[in-house]
């Protein structure tokens with residue numbers, strides 16, 4: 001199934017810091033259809049600097065608009081953080097393929113850092129389907145746990161790991177768990193995704209991972225986001241960002 005992706009100039013409804021360096025922007029834009037795990041490309045400045053749009057997962061859609069949760073890491077996100085209510089920016093999307101949520105089995109969500117973002121919509125969709133929601137979430141510092149508040153508020157059973165406090169990783173929790181026939185959905189740093197994929201492979205479990213690369217066009221044209229798969233090179237923006245982990249041919 002494909003969704004229509006268009007570029008629109010939209011209004012900023014709000015743009016608030018939820019924790020130092022972390023922001024939630026609401027855009028006055030409601031796409032007709034969005035699948036959990038899809039993303040948008042935002043033009044963070046009306047000038048040529050920076051020239052390229054930046055990719056962000058869609059956090060939530062409601063009647064008033066679309067929410068994006070972002071961390072300030074460089075020039076584009078710093079400019080984004082300065083936008084005020086009433087400012088306008090270009091958005092392209094929804095883009096890519098999201099998570100396929102199985103009707104016939106339960107899932108386990110595994111997130112690291114900003115990898116939590118797509119899982120709010122995943123959890124909402126799973127609940128609509130009458131499924132339970134279970135999350136393993138790892139962050140570096142305690143204050144970043146704020147990112148999990150909304151998804152826990154939905155009633156998600158969460159296993160939270162603070163690296164600095166607990167001296168462990170989310171994959172340590174997954175390793176101790178019985179996965180059974182559940183499908184594992186993962187989003188976060190590359191090292192975490194590879195470990196999740198190898199744990200799933202060892203147990204014969206299904207595993208879908210959302211991969212992050214730098215992107216230029218976001219639409220499968222520039223080839224800037226190519227990843228090697230068992231079926232040749234594929235574009236993260238158009239063929240992903242969610243892939244069956246087996247397609248990526250990672251070796252544990």
Ligand SMILES: Cc1cc2nc3c(=O)[nH]c(=O)nc-3n(C[C@H](O)[C@H](O)[C@H](O)COP(=O)(O)OP(=O)(O)OC[C@H]3O[C@@H](n4cnc5c(N)ncnc54)[C@H](O)[C@@H]3O)c2cc1C
Pocket residue numbers: 039050054055056057058069070071072073074075076077078114117211212213214215241
């Ligand atoms: C499909 C997809 C979904 C994404 N969803 C989100 C999201 O929901 N929320 C969010 O905050 N980010 C998300 N990102 C990452 C986001 O696109 C980048 O953080 C953003 O493009 C950085 O732009 P910038 O201009 O601020 O930084 P740049 O000027 O491009 O980079 C500045 C510095 O930050 C480093 N950097 C760039 N990206 C990251 C990163 N992701 N993590 C750590 N360091 C980085 C660069 O290597 C460089 O050193 C997503 C990326 C992809 C591909």
Ligand code: FES
Pocket residue numbers: 214215216217218219220221222223224225226235236237238
């Ligand atoms: S970003 Fe251009 S092909 Fe993916």
